[in-house]
Amino acid sequence: DADVTQTPRNRITKTGKRIMLECSQTKGHDRMYWYRQDPGLGLRLIYYSFDVKDINKGEISDGYSVSRQAQAKFSLSLESAIPNQTALYFCATSDPLRGGSTDTQYFGPGTRLTVL
């Protein structure tokens, strides 16, 4: 089984709808991240969490919110989806205590979101 899972894998929705993307991990890592990938722009950080009580904004948090329900779960919400949020979304985890100080990040398979 995959260590980092994302659901759904694909989603098509309409402008104005609320959408939640979910991420679960079995790696036991404390740190979790949400990125979005757009062609030609690489991956950009939306939000990150270093533990259940710690949530931080990334580069492009406007229009998004997150919830860290447990160490293993980190959800990304689009309160009112708009077309320019059409992208590939990745969840990642890391744990410096296990991976040394290098914070190697492990990525989920991604969620392809289309907002019409």
Place this chain on the structure above:
Amino acid sequence: AQSVTQLGSHVSVSEGALVLLRCNYSSSVPPYLFWYVQYPNQGLQLLLKYTTGATLVKGINGFEAEFKKSETSFHLTKPSAHMSDAAEYFCAVLMDTGRRALTFGSGTRLQVQP
């Protein structure tokens, strides 16, 4: 602030030829450097990373990268391309302070011609 520049959004090589994917970074402190690969319709997979110590880093699938502080570069190479190397490659930097989240380059798509 840190940033990553990948020169060339698309690189095409012949099978068996040298692969060279370029990455330059800017960072006010010594960075940790990573190369990730993304195969079609898949997530990102770590190829290799530089933290400290030896500047020539070997990764999976025959790839290696050399950290050159004087040139602020971390170019990815493979002596002989294989068709299965066709993918998108991302260079990323992480600073040992503050946010500790990766900053990615814009990616380079590698095509391997038969």
